[in-house]
Amino acid sequence: MAEIQSLKIACPSCAGHIEFPVDMHGQVINCPHCSLSVPLTIPGYVCPASAPPLPQTVRGQIIRKGETFGVGCLVQLIGLVLLFIFPIGTIIGFAIMVCGQFMAYKLRCSICGAQISGKRVKMCPACRASFV
C-alpha cells in the first residue's frame, strides 16, 4: 500500500502554511491560522481520486484481410501449378491451394491493423482495442 501523500499550500488570506493529505484535495477547509475558508487546490495538481476515469476502451473488430502479395499468395500459386501434374499433383496442389488461401488471410485489428493471432483474442495486443 502506498503511503498517503500530503500536499502543502499557503493560505491565500494569511499565507499560513497548510498541509493536507492528498485525498482532501478539492475540499474547502477553514484555515487553521486565520479560520477563513481555504480551498485545498493546487493548480495543475490532479488528485488521483478525482482524476477522470480512464478513457473508454476502444471497440474494435477482428477483420479478415486477404493479402494480394505474400507467402499465402505464393503458396496458392505453387498449388495451382501442381494442379496440372495429374494425379498426385492435383491432390497435393489442391491441398496446397487451400492452405495458401488460409495463409493469405490474416486476422487484423480494425483499429490499428495489427495482426491478431486468433479469433478468440479479446483485446488487440497493439492498441488495446476490445473485440468483445
Ligand SMILES: [Zn+2]
Ligand atoms: Zn489563513
Ligand SMILES: [Zn+2]
Ligand atoms: Zn489494434
